[in-house]
Amino acid sequence: MRITCPNCGTRDRREFYYLGDALALDRPAEDAGLGAWDDYLHSRDNPAGETRDLWCHEAGCGAWLIVERNTVTHAVHKATLAEKVKR
Known part of the structure; x- marks a missing residue:
């Protein structure tokens, strides 16, 4: 699987660390x-x-990304810097 980091370009997924569902950004009050x-x-x-x-992107720029992907086909559709995503 390849992920395109907005800062570094397309990289192998082994450069990245999976942190879970992006819902983790939606913390309760x-x-x-x-x-x-x-x-x-x-x-x-x-x-x-x-x-x-x-x-x-642990082995690269250290940026946190929101990655939109398909877990069945392993297709990565989009990667966005987490700091730019509206919650």
Whole structure:
């Protein structure tokens, strides 16, 4: 699998570190309550197909990316710097 880093260009996925579903960026408010925080920390889907994932270009520029990809075909559709994504 190849991922195109917006800073460094197309690289092998071994340069990147997978950090999970991009939903991790959608943190509950500090006062959201224990149920919301429990759900945020422990409830994750594991879909087959299209996903939005959080990756770090660890062996490169160190940027955090939102990678849109298909887990069945391994096709990578888009990679965006996480800091530029509206939440």
